Amino acid sequence: MRVAVIGGGVIGCATALALAKRGADVVLLERAVPGSEASSAAAGMLGAGAEVEEESPERISYFVRARDAYAEWTEELRRETGIDVGYRVSGILHVLPDSGEEREKILRIVSVQRELGQRAEILDVAAAREIEPELAPKAGTFAYFPDDSQVDPPALVRALVAHLGKMRNVTMRIGAVVERVLLEGDRCTGVALASAPDDGETIVRADATVLAAGSWSSLIPGMAGAADLSPVRPARGQVVQLEERPPRLRTMIVNGHAYAVPRGDGRVYCGSTVEFVGYRREVTAGALRDILDGTIAAVPGLAHAALSATWVGFRPHADRPLVGRSSIPGLFWGTGHYRSGIVLAKLTADEIAQSILG
Structure with a gap:
């Protein structure tokens, strides 16, 4: 065929x-x-918690299977090509809003994950900082998905x-x-x-x-x-690359619409926006401000990182x-x-x- x-x-x-x-x-x-x-242009988060748009057991289970398929797949790609695609299980800490629909959605996702036998929990800031010391001391409460992972999309x-x-x-x-x-x-x-x-x-x-x-x-x-x-229409997303020397952040962090994905080598991908502006490729000052405000509020040490790159990508929205x-x-x-x-x-x-x- x-x-x-x-x-x-x-x-x-x-x-x-x-x-x-x-x-x-x-x-x-x-x-x-x-x-x-x-x-x-993507950050490469393999999230079965923070990235799920729906809270149904069927959809979350689907994302779990998709995430878990990467361990064997990336090893096959490394074996066949010699290319390390940056796969690693680094976990995601998701800052919980104090109230509102987004908080209730994340709590439901944690509950469904646990019903499915997945590791997911709610942590206070003290427990979260034991996992990720770079978090702000007053960052609130967190949903923690320890088995979520990442890859380097260009690789x-x-x-x-x-x-x-x-x-x-x-x-x-x-x-x-x-x-x-x-x-x-x-x-x-x-x-x-x-x-x-x-x-x-x-x-x-x-x-x-x-x-x-x-x-x-x-x-x-x-x-x-x-x-x-x-x-299918383009949803523009803007991303900032920071560089920490030496690397300090170890865990992926999500704070509202902002996230930080540490690559382990000092690079930290920070994003992102969702903008329906057609195929315009501008990186805008307001977007960078919003992204950095969200990430630095959760991880204050990133304020001292070097800003090394910016770019945009167009997600296919349907x-x-x-x-x-x-x-x-x-x-x-x-x-x-x-x-x-x-x-x-x-x-x-x-x-x-x-x-x-x-």
């Missing part, structure tokens, strides 16, 4: 790898550099691309701009390219086509017949993640993950491969 995958972010690359390992002939189509958009994408490059049944076409999805009758039969810089075919015939183009998914022509394509079969035969979804694309990547890839190959 031949499968075309549109999009070379972490979802597209992971899906291509899952399909190729199951024997499919895969053509990966990427218009720019693999992972150059939301995948490389993850490099490892996925390197693994795909070693597989004989994978063709990666970089700089391939998709003109439209081919529809013949009521069925998707592949992809037409506006340009083919590798001098290859501009018509890519495929038994199955996977749309994994992230925030650009709704812009692909030919989707008008897909009644189940919830509009009413719900779009994964698996579409309403058009031959066309499959792998988009709309919003803030959860990294944590859900492995599980999404396996689900799509199962949907296509059975």
Whole structure:
């Protein structure tokens, strides 16, 4: 079976790898550099507590499985490519608001996690500072998810691309701009390219086509017949990289909309915003102020860290993640993950491969 995958972010690359390992002939189509958009801009939190948007046992259990799949997956990638993707279990401490809906939501997540047999607890500041001494002495109370983990997304994408490059049944076409999805009758039969810089075919015939183009998914022509394509739009997120010398922060911290993710080597990723401003790439002063105010309030020592980089990414926002079969035969979804694309990547890839190959 031949499968075309549109999009070379972490979802597209992971899906291509899952399909190729199951024997499919895969053509990966990427218009720019693999992972150059939301995948490389993400902080890489693998959270089954702090990152869950819904409090249902089914959804939380799904996130737990997605998070836990990374331990074996990242070891496989390291073994096959020699690339360390920065996987480590560092835990998340989530500052609880004093009151309100957000506090009640986090408390429900902790309760459901415990019912599912997961480690999750509520800590006062003294207990939290035993885990993470860098916390502010008056930071309040915390939800603690000790088994939540992290990866370095740019390294993850490099490892996925390197693994795909070693597989004989994978063709990666970089700089391939998709003109439209081919529809013949009521069925998707592949992809037409506006340009083919590798001098290859501009018509890519495929038994199955996977749309994994992230925030650009709704812009692909030919989707008008897909009644189940919830509009996917970009949600801009701004991120700040700080550097501590020597490294001090060890645990991931979430404080409202702000977070701090220590990489262990002195780098600390701080984010993030959620802005529906189209594809504007500006890093703004107000956003940096809000991000740093939130992180420094929880971890005062970060005020002395060097500010070494800033960037933006566009998360693919939709009413719900779009994964698996579409309403058009031959066309499959792998988009709309919003803030959860990294944590859900492995599980999404396996689900799509199962949907296509059975």
